[in-house]
Amino acid sequence: MTGLPMVVEAVKSASKVIHQLLKVKPSEQVMIIADPETDMRMVYALAGEVENAGGEYTITIMPTRSMERSLEMTEVIKRGMEAADVVISMTRSSGASTYGEPRGRLREAKKIRTMSMCMRDLENWTKGGATADYEELRRNALALIKRWQPGRRLELTTPAGTHLTAEIGNHIIGLEAGFAEKPGEHGAFSDGEVSQGPNEGTANGVVVVDGPMCYFGMPDHPVILEIRNGRAEEIKGEGRAAAALRDLIAKVENANNFAEVGIGINPNSLRNGDFEEEKKALGTAHIALGKNTSYGGTTKSMVHMDMVLYSPTLKIDGRVLVKDGRLQLD
Numbered sequence: 661m662t663g664l665p666m667v668v669e670a671v672k673s674a675s676k677v678i679h680q681l682l683k684v685k686p687s688e689q690v691m692i693i694a695d696p697e698t699d700m701r702m703v704y705a706l707a708g709e710v711e712n713a714g715g716e717y718t719i720t721i722m723p724t725r726s727m728e729r730s731l732e733m734t735e736v737i738k739r740g741m742e743a744a745d746v747v748i749s750m751t752r753s754s755g756a757s758t759y760g761e762p763r764g765r766l767r768e769a770k771k772i773r774t775m776s777m778c779m780r781d782l783e784n785w786t787k788g789g790a791t792a793d794y795e796e797l798r799r800n801a802l803a804l805i806k807r808w809q810p811g812r813r814l815e816l817t818t819p820a821g822t823h824l825t826a827e828i829g830n831h832i833i834g835l836e837a838g839f840a841e842k843p844g845e846h847g848a849f850s851d852g853e854v855s856q857g858p859n860e861g862t863a864n865g866v867v868v869v870d871g872p873m874c875y876f877g878m879p880d881h882p883v884i885l886e887i888r889n890g891r892a893e894e895i896k897g898e899g900r901a902a903a904a905l906r907d908l909i910a911k912v913e914n915a916n917n918f919a920e921v922g923i924g925i926n927p928n929s930l931r932n933g934d935f936e937e938e939k940k941a942l943g944t945a946h947i948a949l950g951k952n953t954s955y956g957g958t959t960k961s962m963v964h965m966d967m968v969l970y971s972p973t974l975k976i977d978g979r980v981l982v983k984d985g986r987l988q989l990d
Contacts, residue, residue, distance in 0.1 A: 686714030789850030852926025857955030871968025943985035
């Protein structure tokens with residue numbers, strides 16, 4: 661899909677985001693954060709739909725960030741967020757506009773609502789998970805949260821060899837089903853996950869990453885994480901991805917902090933080797949290393965790295981919520 665047809669599809673997705681998922685209202689201030697790698701066709705499509713909704717948009721362009729500085733925003737953008745009602749994160753090279761401060765503080769204070777499209781291209785915005793029924797996604801996410809919420813112990817396993825346990829309950833359960841209609845709410849596009857940060861220092865076991873990884877793509881060999889007391893103490897495995905992860909953890913403070921466990925719920929998401937697309941897919945789980953303050957934790961870092969696992973089984977207090985990648989909602 662190239663040229664005019666792609667632009668038409670971008671406008672359709674922009675309309676869905678602005679009018680259905682964010683419900684932008686007249687006079688609202690919408691901040692769109694991009695970087696030099698962002699596909700500006702989607703930025704301009706979103707801006708046009710903000711205008712159609714009667715809101716006002718401001719487009720900001722921040723520098724491309726390296727992995728070591730991937731959550732660092734500019735001071736001008738930080739201050740601009742203070743005046744926004746809605747913040748749409750579209751940085752292609754990093755997660756700065758999604759995980760960088762003061763975004764989390766403003767959401768917690770219910771001053772803004774946010775939409776993450778960071779590290780995505782036009783394929784993510786127009787195909788696969790973007791085409792899902794988001795009302796159904798929200799219903800399934802809420803049903804999963806209802807079963808997850810009372811839990812105090814999490815167990816995650818996969819056929820590849822993952823066996824992780826952690827205490828839970830100190831941090832919020834994240835609902836990401838696309839919608840962010842009220843101040844303090846957060847969505848993404850494409851979207852479809854439920855996630856939580858384990859209680860700090862309690863995650864233990866082995867995680868075998870056999871799906872795509874933030875920054876590193878699809879690993880040529882599975883990457884094995886030895887998790888002890890909430891930290892990835894050893895990274896094992898052959899190949900480029902394992903070596904690159906070891907190098908990044910050595911360079912970036914708290915990059916080995918075990919920050920998140922998430923379950924994908926989107927039946928339309930593609931298995932295309934893109935971690936942003938696959939981590940939302942029904943039949944996958946993901947874990948994250950690095951910063952956990954967006955879940956209510958206290959560990960700060962310049963990275964938040966998602967890594968996808970296939971065919972997970974998730975138990976909360978011994979009760980099966982996901983079995984071999986299939987939601988158990990009955």
